[in-house]
Amino acid sequence: MYEAHFGVPMSGAVLNSINIRLNAPTISFLLEHSSSAVIIVDQEFFKLAEQALKILKDKTQVNFKYPHLIVVKDESIECDPNNLLYAIGKGAVEYEKFLECGDPEFAWKPPQDEWQSIALGYTSGTTSSPKGVVLHHRGAYLAATSNVVIWNLPKEVVYLWTLPIFHCNSWCFTWTLAAIYGTNICLRQVTAKGVYSAIANLGATHFCAASVVLNSIVNAPPNDTILPLPRVVHIMTAGAAPPPAVLFKMSQIGFRVAHTYGLSETFGPSTICAWKPE
Incomplete structure (x- = not known):
């Protein structure tokens, strides 16, 4: 997550850091509302992300476009080690392998306008659908x-x-x-x-x-x-x-x-x- 706070803006994209304590329907809403194109997810929470994507797919049907999935491996956690293999089997790319695909000669540029969005944050939606706040x-x-x-x-x-x-x-x-x-x-x-x-x-x-x-x-x-x-x-x-x-x-x-x-x-x-x- 810390690395993403630099890599994502430097690539010209916008961050949307999702609360891991939310349930699948709420996460599905966030993914749809933010038009997320790439999802980086820890292996511990991959099945939660998958549930959210299934809800989104069932809802949008023909308009659904599967986002790029990147799963972060962490051998220190106490969860099913098969989660990683399962995620890769579902089309996800392991995070370190994803980084190896990067261009070492890539020259990042600051945004053309400092008022451009750097991050999108959401409330938890306790009483209604989550509401978003844009940070530039x-x-x-x-x-x-x-x-x-x-x-x-x-x-x-x-x-x-x-x-x-x-x-x-x-x-x-x-x-x-x-x-x-x-x-x-x-x-x-x-x-x-x-x-x-x-x-x-x-x-x-x-x-x-x-x-x-x-x-x-x-x-x-x-x-x-x-x-x-x-x-x-x-x-x-x-x-x-x-x-x-x-x-x-x-x-x-x-x-x-x-x-x-x-x-x-x-x-x-x-x-x-x-x-x-x-």
């Missing part, structure tokens, strides 16, 4: 750079991915990290144990997370924690403010939480709750 290249740039300023990010940042990249393009932190040549640590599953391990063993200094993740970190069983923390770890949380009790516990352990609020449409954090000296 200029907006992505503004959001990515404002993240650096808002959070005073250092060049030595080691960023832990607890915020899903499908969530508003991870608040544009994909591009932020590249801008300051930070280090990325990716988790397949977000758990308190995984967070503590990344901090203690991989040098994580910053991560973004919702209140529910912060709650799981402060209430993790002793066997899942590695305390004391080797350094102050900075967290950005957004949306509804975390409960004061959670913030207090986080600060006691050694986390420093920044609470921000913003919208994709306003290009980055609109407000931030700055810490007072006291």
Whole structure:
């Protein structure tokens, strides 16, 4: 997903990062509404993508055009290894094989107009059909750079991915990290144990997370924690403010939480709750 946030725009295409927690009918709606021509899917979720495509095919029938399917192999996951073979048997190309087909002499060009679309994001459609928000290249740039300023990010940042990249393009932190040549640590599953391990063993200094993740970190069983923390770890949380009790516990352990609020449409954090000296 992180690579796609660079490769897709550099090829002149538009990103649509899909929430893996959605069901097949909803994903089918997104694929149809966005006119997706290429689908890159992890082998764990290939059958979910296939179900969505079947719904779309049954609905559109003669107008259905099968998208190019690219499946990402990951031997570290606990899922049926035959999923990959099944996907390839259904016409999908394995991701690394797909990359080998690329032209090493390809010279990418910036968009002719900075207002051109770079990404399309959707709501989950809780009460009705999902609604889309378009992010343009200029907006992505503004959001990515404002993240650096808002959070005073250092060049030595080691960023832990607890915020899903499908969530508003991870608040544009994909591009932020590249801008300051930070280090990325990716988790397949977000758990308190995984967070503590990344901090203690991989040098994580910053991560973004919702209140529910912060709650799981402060209430993790002793066997899942590695305390004391080797350094102050900075967290950005957004949306509804975390409960004061959670913030207090986080600060006691050694986390420093920044609470921000913003919208994709306003290009980055609109407000931030700055810490007072006291």
